[in-house]
Amino acid sequence: MLNQIADGAAVVEGSKDHLIVFFSSRGAYRKGVFDSTDFSKDMPNLRLYLRDEGQDLFYLNGIPGLTDNTEENAEFLKYFIERYQAERVTFVGMSLGAFGALTLGHMVGVDDIHLVSSVNYLNVNIGKNPENGALWEGVFDNVNTLCEERGFDKKLLDSRTFIDENPGKVKLVRAHVVATEPVDMNHADHIRGYSHVQTHVHPRGRHGTLAALMLRSGQLMHDLTAPLEVLMESEAAA
Incomplete structure (x- = not known):
């Protein structure tokens, strides 16, 4: 049973051998739901569902x-992981949620991350090709304004910051x-050049439909359910 513990978090109790944390995309908060609850409803795992507020703040x-x-996100996740002592910890996120899964996964230290x-x-000037940096017009405006208003370091806008500052803390990113x-x-x-990052390119679909496919x-x-060793070997054999 889904137990909502805060406006942006819900838990389903299950096997503590494998904790899976789902980071919702931009539409979840606006719809009043959490991503992946239907998809994962029959999974036996302990599951934590998270969602960002509906203002594209990532x-x-x-x-x-x-x-x-x-920082508080990371502290909460560390507490949650330590509380349940799961043998394997997996983070998964789609679109906006993938930024949270990737960055916080490296801050906290998890086994595998799926994007x-x-x-x-979160700023078009960070990427190599600014012309192909933003998915839709103005998507990064709110988060850049947030950093200015709250005095956050702009390095938080770049996932590579989190990867570089936490080497060896994640075994696999797919x-x-x-x-x-x-x-x-x-x-x-x-993020393609990191040794623990696998990039799987799909021939069809769109940004908003790949997850459904x-x-x-x-x-x-x-x-999410295959042994970690199998996932790591699949890339080595490719």
């Missing part, structure tokens, strides 16, 4: 009703992206 302003900034149509930086989406490919390229094909369920 979890930098905290988890509604629970935390107030990135679908990931947003990997990033899924659509080949025909230039913006998504640009964001995928931003992966759900229907069983790919996402496979990624």
Whole structure:
């Protein structure tokens, strides 16, 4: 049973062998839901569902009703993980939620992170191709304004900051992206060079539909339930 512990967080009790944390995308808060609850309803795992407030702040302003900034996000997640002592910890996020999964996963230290149509930086000038930096007009305006108003370091807008400052804390990142989406490919390229990052390019779909395609094909369920060693070997064999 889904137990909502804050406006932006809910828990489903389950097997503590494997904790899975789902980071919702931009539409979840506006709809009053959490991403992936239907998809994961039959999973036996302990599960934590998170959502950002509906203003495209990419979890930098905290988890509604629970935390107030990135550092507090990390502290809460560390507490939650330590409380349950899970043998494996997996973070998964789609679009906006993928930025939270990627950055906080490296801050906290988890086994594996799964990204679908990931947003990997929050200012178009950070990426190699500013022309293909923003998914939709003005998407980064609010989070950049937030950093200015709250005095946050602008390095928080770049996922590479979190990866570089926390080497060796994550065993595997699997990033899924659509080949025909230039913006998504640009964001995928931003983290492609790290040794623990796998980039899986899909021939069809769009930014907003890749997750649904992966759900229907069983790919996402496979990624979240397969042994970590199998996922790591699959890239080595590719």
